Amino acid sequence: MTAAATHGKAGAPSDARLYAVLGLLLVVLAVASLVIGDVALSPAALFVPPGSIILEEIRLPRLLLGILMGGSLGLSGAALQGLLRNPLAEPGVIGISASAGLGAVIVFYFGLASVIPLVLPFAGFAGGAAAVALLYALAGRGASSVTLILAGIAISSFASSLTAVALNLAPSPYAALEIAFWLLGSLADRSMADVALIVAPVLLGWVLLGSTGRALDALTLGDATAQSLGVNLGGLRLRIIFGTALAVGASVAVAGSIAFVGLVVPHLLRPFVGHEPGRLLWPSALGGAALLLASDIAARLIPTATELRPGVITALIGAPFFFALVLAQRRVQP
Amino acid sequence: MTLLAADSIAVTLGRRRVVDGVSLELTAGRLVGLLGPNAAGKSTLIRALCGLAPLAAGSVTLDGRPLADWPRDLRARRIAYLEQGAHCAWPIAAARLVALGRLPHLGAWQRPAVEDARAIAAALADCDVAHLAERPATELSGGEEARVLLARALAADPAVILADEPVAQLDPAHQLQVMETLKRRTAVGTAVLTVLHELTLAAQFCDRLIVMDRGRIVADGAPRDVLTDALLHDVYGVRAAIGERDGALYVLPQTRI
Numbered sequence: 001m002t003a004a005a006t007h008g009k010a011g012a013p014s015d016a017r018l019y020a021v022l023g024l025l026l027v028v029l030a031v032a033s034l035v036i037g038d039v040a041l042s043p044a045a046l047f048v049p050p051g052s053i054i055l056e057e058i059r060l061p062r063l064l065l066g067i068l069m070g071g072s073l074g075l076s077g078a079a080l081q082g083l084l085r086n087p088l089a090e091p092g093v094i095g096i097s098a099s100a101g102l103g104a105v106i107v108f109y110f111g112l113a114s115v116i117p118l119v120l121p122f123a124g125f126a127g128g129a130a131a132v133a134l135l136y137a138l139a140g141r142g143a144s145s146v147t148l149i150l151a152g153i154a155i156s157s158f159a160s161s162l163t164a165v166a167l168n169l170a171p172s173p174y175a176a177l178e179i180a181f182w183l184l185g186s187l188a189d190r191s192m193a194d195v196a197l198i199v200a201p202v203l204l205g206w207v208l209l210g211s212t213g214r215a216l217d218a219l220t221l222g223d224a225t226a227q228s229l230g231v232n233l234g235g236l237r238l239r240i241i242f243g244t245a246l247a248v249g250a251s252v253a254v255a256g257s258i259a260f261v262g263l264v265v266p267h268l269l270r271p272f273v274g275h276e277p278g279r280l281l282w283p284s285a286l287g288g289a290a291l292l293l294a295s296d297i298a299a300r301l302i303p304t305a306t307e308l309r310p311g312v313i314t315a316l317i318g319a320p321f322f323f324a325l326v327l328a329q330r331r332v333q334p
Numbered sequence: 335m336t337l338l339a340a341d342s343i344a345v346t347l348g349r350r351r352v353v354d355g356v357s358l359e360l361t362a363g364r365l366v367g368l369l370g371p372n373a374a375g376k377s378t379l380i381r382a383l384c385g386l387a388p389l390a391a392g393s394v395t396l397d398g399r400p401l402a403d404w405p406r407d408l409r410a411r412r413i414a415y416l417e418q419g420a421h422c423a424w425p426i427a428a429a430r431l432v433a434l435g436r437l438p439h440l441g442a443w444q445r446p447a448v449e450d451a452r453a454i455a456a457a458l459a460d461c462d463v464a465h466l467a468e469r470p471a472t473e474l475s476g477g478e479e480a481r482v483l484l485a486r487a488l489a490a491d492p493a494v495i496l497a498d499e500p501v502a503q504l505d506p507a508h509q510l511q512v513m514e515t516l517k518r519r520t521a522v523g524t525a526v527l528t529v530l531h532e533l534t535l536a537a538q539f540c541d542r543l544i545v546m547d548r549g550r551i552v553a554d555g556a557p558r559d560v561l562t563d564a565l566l567h568d569v570y571g572v573r574a575a576i577g578e579r580d581g582a583l584y585v586l587p588q589t590r591i
Contacts (some may be wrong), residue, residue: 011432085423207493218437221420221486228384228417229440230410275470 013049013295015279018272022286026067033063037300066296067189067289068202069255072247074288075281077262079209079240082277086148087270088325090263091248094148095155095260100168100245100252101183102159103127105132107253108179109166121198124253129245131155133204136237137195159295160213173233185256185311198250205247206285208239213278213289219278259319261288267325335362336398337525338383338413341465343392345375345382350377350563353391354549360525365517367536367557368529370546371546376529377418378548380496383527384415396494410438414492418499418529420483425470428482432457435489457489459521460515477508484512496517497528501535528552533574533585537561545569561585 034055035041045051073091080089091097103123107129108110113121138151163183170176215236218226227233252258265287266280295310295317302308338360345353350514353375358368360407360468368376381387385401394401396412404412414435423453433482436450451576458464466474473483495516501509509532515528516541527544530536536543537557545553545560547569554561566574575586 064585122544213435214440214442218434220423220431221434221483222368222417222423222424223563224417225388225415225420228410228413228415230406232406270424274430275426276430 007278010207033293034059059071061190061192061195064160065187066293069293070253070289071285072251073261075209075282076244076248078266078280085238092259094152095127097257098156100124100128100249102163104164104253105163116190121250125154125245125249128249182256184309185258186309194254201246201250205243206239207241220282259315262314339395341393344390345378345387346390346408357452362523363520364522364541365420365526367543374546375549380498384413408440413494414487416487416491417499422471425472429467430472430486432489435486454487457485461485476503499529537583
């Protein structure tokens with residue numbers, strides 16, 4: 001496969017074709033996501049009851065959540081990889097998802113979700129932000145892959161062990177089960193209220209992350225050169241930390257953690273944007289949304305007694321992919 | 335015309351004073367070499383001159399205005415910094431790497447214009463790397479990468495170029511080529527300050543040499559006046575053969591003292 005970029009009049013590459021392909025893919029998957037399910041519905045049946053009720057109550061929230069979350073994972077994965085100049089960075093691998101999950105688990109544990117409105121996305125955000133800040137302190141700029149992964153493992157394990165504590169001490173077996181299932185990550189059984197809850201923080205996160213393209217390009221040559229090109233490094237880090245925490249934190253808070261989307265998608269799309277970190281951002285958002293929708297559709301189609309979780313499917317695809325990436329890195333830097 | 339000036343600046347790294355009371359002026363159209371042994375503070379001085387190292391004392395002015403008062407993008411348009419041993423993190427095309435030099439000229443939502451493309455093409459040609467434009471930056475040889483990085487700095491059309499060892503690890507032909515390229519830029523009014531360890535190259539191309547030792551400037555003047563037996567002895571701790579051949583000065587370090 002060759003890069004799809006064409007060159008414009010000013011010599012700057014244009015990604016119009018890539019956007020068109022990804023956009024079309026997303027539209028096809030979105031329509032499929034609306035018509036496929038326990039009750040197969042033709043597109044026409046979506047507009048009259050009972051189809052319209054299924055659409056409004058079940059499939060539309062599921063679709064919108066998939067787009068918001070998949071987009072957040074893809075976009076933040078691309079931004080984190082650019083910031084840390086490391087293809088192994090990803091909200092899941094480096095512990096952001098686990099920490100945001102921990103924030104949400106704490107809310108579940110104390111039964112705060114029904115008491116205080118908005119506390120769930122806020123807790124997810126706070127968990128995510130704490131993880132990114134900690135990660136940055138442990139394995140900041142230009143740290144080696146090894147340091148980054150180690151720091152990510154440390155953060156991830158810490159968040160997971162605290163989550164295990166919450167499960168262990170759960171007030172009732174039912175509460176423990178609820179937390180455990182939620183942690184598997186799912187887009188099912190969510191309502192438009194859930195979508196409404198996270199749409200603002202997610203979009204704000206996208207704006208913050210999407211504004212970092214030029215600065216990430218400049219970072220290709222390292223911190224000092226980027227600064228000499230006029231990049232405000234401190235501001236860039238804050239935008240990515242807050243953007244990731246907002247978008248991924250809020251998504252994880254309502255849909256549980258979904259792994260590897262942020263790792264796989266930027267990696268697959270990078271050759272199509274000439275490996276430029278800035279041009280990779282929005283295609284990764286589209287690709288992330290498409291991958292999550294595809295996993296969610298696959299979860300509905302695979303005939304199992306209990307419906308598979310999309311988070312399980314992305315993890316099954318993502319983990320071998322991650323192994324391959326680590327092996328490839330080892331070959332480059334022995 | 336003075337473009338960039340430092341007035342008794344000091345830079346402290348940890349507890350160590352790395353640059354100590356340095357004053358200098360860079361004028362348009364002059365190629366200035368910055369010499370000195372390892373750990374003399376050359377790189378830190380260069381970084382301080384483009385605002386990358388915080389000053390413990392003194393001030394740096396660009397076009398007569400304190401550097402700290404310049405908006406980041408305007409400062410970046412005036413000063414290009416060529417970092418020592420900079421390395422490209424992603425396999426982006428060499429031409430796109432050079433295009434990074436145009437970033438300071440682009441507004442937040444502005445697309446690159448024909449003018450930017452022209453500057454990039456000129457910089458590629460100037461450094462003799464136009465044939466490498468589509469090559470991934472991570473697949474360039476050391477010499478090719480050094481020239482592409484220099485092209486990145488030139489693409490900005492800066493008034494001042496601060497280059498940290500731009501010829502390190504280059505073969506003789508490419509060393510000459512890089513120095514010739516910098517020299518050509520001074521002909522159109524650019525001020526260039528470059529860190530060098532190659533004394534003969536410095537003598538051959540530079541209009542003026544500044545020598546640093548332990549954070550201070552110990553000599554500043556024309557190559558012939560600066561590169562003396564006494565200086566090489568005191569600063570570098572070497573005995574050297576200094577001579578002239580076909581009108582050009584050469585310095586040949588022979589023994590350590």
